[in-house]
Amino acid sequence: MSLRAGDPAEIGGYPLEARLGSGGMGTVFLARTASGRPVAVKLIHRHFAEDDEFRIRFRQEVAAARRVSGAFTAAVVDADPEADQPWMATAYIEGRTLAQHCAADGPLSGAKLRNLAIGLAEALRDIHRAGVVHRDLKPSNVVLSPEGPRVIDFGISRAADQETLTMTGRIIGTPPFMSPEQLQSPRDVGPRSDVFSLGTLLVYAATGSGPFGADSPYLMAYQVVHEEPSLGAVPEALRAVVEPCLAKEPGERPSSDELLVLLRNLPVDLGGADAAGPGAGRPGDMATQHLSPTPVGPGAASTLGGRRPRHRWRPALAVAVAVAAIGGSVAALNAVRSGGDDRGKSVAASEAPLPDGFRPWRKVVLGGREDIPDELRCVARGDAVYCGGGGVVAARLRAHDGSRVWTVKSPGVPAQGVHLVGATGDAVLGYRIAAEDDPGSPPTEVVAVDATSGRELWSAPSGAQSQAVTGRTQDAVVLGSAVVMVDGPDSRLEARDAHSGAVRWATPFPGGTQCAPVPAGPRLFAMCATRAEIDAVAVRHPTLYEVDRASGKLGAPIAVDGPAVPMGVAGGTLVLLREHLDGVAWDGYDSVARVDPASREVTYSRLGRTYAGTPGMADGTVYVSGQTGLVTAIDPSTGRQRWSRQTDVEGASGPVAGGGRLYFSSATGRVVALSPHDGATLWTTGPRADGLTGEQGASPRVTVAGRAVIVAAAKNTLFAFDTRKPPRAG
Incomplete structure (x- = not known):
């Protein structure tokens, strides 16, 4: 949907490209970051900007969305709840909403319905683990993305440990998908209210209609509170899981964790809505194409036959x-x-023996800060286990019992995917991220510590271009007794002695490019891309150079049809997976590329389908x-x-x-x-x-x-x- 007269040209420095939709609270626009990544910017209607209650609620929405940003939601990119007209930018998720899909193609069935149910239960579990109650789960707030369902719009959510804000004289929620307690006592709404809403959502996905049907929202609210749900058209296996979700009392419903256990064990062939019965629709299909979402409300509810008695949730199940x-x-x-x-x-x-004196163990390796994300990765050498990532540059534990030998901490907050570099016989290499209050230190350093004592041996600034070039965070790699890394200014590859830090060779990047080291068995490659493609977040024409491990000299260039991600070596060839893009959106992997270092030939094989x-x-x-x-x-x-x-x-x-x-x-x-x-x-x-x-x-x-x-x-x-x-x- 194109921009309209009166729409702003940009919001918060993000140039706007199109309208995605508009609702009662605000308008959502498609915009771009400086690097070209698409984002969805929600701009609150101007008349709400002077409403103190609404500003408080919008601040809560931003905070809740930040808390739950993860695999099943749209990550918050930027926000300004204090602006004259408040706004929030989130990652743009392409795909139709569940409401749009059911309106166009009818309800889901079989494996597609099961996968949707599991994906939404996973989303709900992770939302609740973040301490947030969504309170507005409905078909228009579920996007069917190529990677699975995504839950959006935390506009009326709240943290479980905060007081509920009830906006005076306004209904908070969407009646067909609200829980009884949400209609009767909003201040008592907790996580199991979302479980009720998810139950109604799954009925809608399976039949095209909700479990409660009435022409008036007031009658529908009465049905939610007092009457039994209509589940006759819901596949029997799914119905057995949905029924306890729709219990009138929150304590009789499963938790999101318990619900996920039940859904995972559903048969793949769930069936679908009874084609001859009420609520039937056209055969459904989960949207896996990239379509710009337009606001479509949920289909009209209808009364379904075949009511079944409500059963109490039993943990024994x-x-x-x-x-x-x-x-x-x-x-x-x-x-x-x-x-x-x-x-x-x-x-x-074929198994090797256990480490001497081994017994099962569990340990937590503490880093520099408690809120560091999960990033630990490990390597094992004999009875030594070396780990690093997150707030830990490196740590040594004993393989047989997990006891700690030493730990070296990192003061800063790492970039996503920055892990341990590796280990040699006498040195362990990891990353150190500068503390936020230490502007004089390099943003990222490769650090070597003594494998026996944990004493720091040397450090050197390191760049951070590898993920943009190769699709993987690998700015430094251990090869034999050396570490090959990108230098601080992102201008060259360096090979350093892993123990002393002495530079063995340094090779500038080819003109106008950024490169990353790619190990390939005993060989080493540099994978390079033009700065223009990196800035545009579209590395479609990477170039490979074999690197002489003794001198750093680059071989002849090998052009690759990308974007491509290096995988490893098979039969003496470097194997890459080629990414399939629809516009700028990643859709999975559609072919294999094999690079022969001797002949510099690249062979491509199409996959049977695109794998995400x-x-x-x-x-x-x-x-x-x-x-x-x-x-x-x-x-x-x-x-x-x-x-x-x-x-x-x-x-x-x-x-x-x-x-x-x-x-x-x-x-x-x-x-x-x-x-x-x-x-x-x-x-x-x-x-x-x-x-x-x-x-x-x-x-x-x-x-x-x-x-x-x-x-x-x-x-x-x-x-x-x-x-x-x-x-x-x-």
Whole structure:
């Protein structure tokens, strides 16, 4: 929708391009950051600017949106609630709203309905873990993005630990999707009010109509408070989960965590709305195309037949589901232990021993500040485990019991994805971020510490261009006894002795480019892009140069059709995954590129479809792990899918290979072990930390130390266990 006469040209320094929609509180515009990234800017209507109550509420909206910015919501980019006309900019999420989708294509069914339900439950769980109650879950506040559903608009949300602000004489909420307590006693609204709203939302998604239907909002409010929901057209398996969500009393509803357990165990084929019954619509399909959203309200509600008695939520139901999940995991584990097939025997036979004196352990590695995000990653060398990231430059723990030997802390707040660099035989290398009140220090430094004592050996300023060039944060890499890094001014690659810091060679970037080091087995490449493409956040024509590890001399340029992300080496070739873009929006990976260093030829193979998720490579195979737990193995030489396996680990990073297994893990510490042969699930653990799921692009969290695995989870939590005796799921 184009801008109208009277619309501002820019808001807060963000040039406006189009209107996305307008509502009772404000207008949302499409804008661009200085680097070209699209953002959605919400501008509050001018007549609200003089309303003190509304300004307080808008400040709460900004604060709530900042608290929950994560995998399932739109991250806050900027805001000014004190401006003459308050505004907030968030990441722009392309896709139709659930309301738009159901109005155009009818309700969802089958796997699409199940994935929507799980995604919304995950969003709700993470919102509640951030201490926020949304209070306005409805179809127009759910965007069906290519990466999964996103919950938007925290305009009437509140922190669970704050007093509720009730705007005088105004209805706060949307009646068809409000809970009974929200209509009767707004000050008593808590997280389980959102669970009720999610229940109504899932009924709407499955049938095209809500569970309460009346022409008047007053009659509808009466039905919400006093009458039973109409669920006759809801698929039976989903109905069993939705019913307790719609209990009149909050205490009779499941929590968002309990709800997620139930939804994960629903069958993939949920069915859909009864085509011959009330509330039927056209076959639904989750929107995976990039469409500019326009405001469309939820479809008109209609009364559904087949009412069922309301049942009290029973925790025993969750226990039964968990026991069923445990049973499946234990059965798979027992097959491996007992050598029930040849594959299980080969796994056991190929394992290294446990570290001497090993027993399972769990530790928290404290950094410089308590609010540092989860960023720890580790490497193991014998009984030494070196970890770093977040507020930790580096730390050394003992692999057998997790006891700490030393820790070196970082005073500043790191960039996303800045982890431990690596370790040699006598030095450990990590990143130090300057404190906010220390403008004289380099923003980012590579720091080397003595592996035995933790004493700092040297430090050098480091640039931060690698993520823009390669799609990965890897400004420094350890190769043998050297560390290759980008220098502070972002002008050259440097190779330094890992222990002394002496510069072995320095190679300027080719003119007009920025580069990043790319290790490829025993080889080293520089991946470069023009400054213009980096500034435009559109690196479509990267160039690779093989780097002589002894002298730093660059080889002949190799042009790559990008954007592309380096994966690793297979058959002597460098493997990259090419990203598929729709405009400026990332849509996943659609092909494999293989670079032959000898001939400088690049070969491309199209994938069977576009895969979205977190990519990785192990033992010559490319893997993509999706947000909902689907892991796909891809042959890099042909682009063909080798196998695909649905797991219980959402937003997993990996793979890490060891002992004949592949390990994938999420920020919650949940780990799955798969057979590399066919993806068979060998075992799955339960979550071990309070972290977000659904993350994409994270680097692997598992470190193998003999027969033990060490897992990095949220809030700088580390834990280790014997792969033959994994913690039980549930």
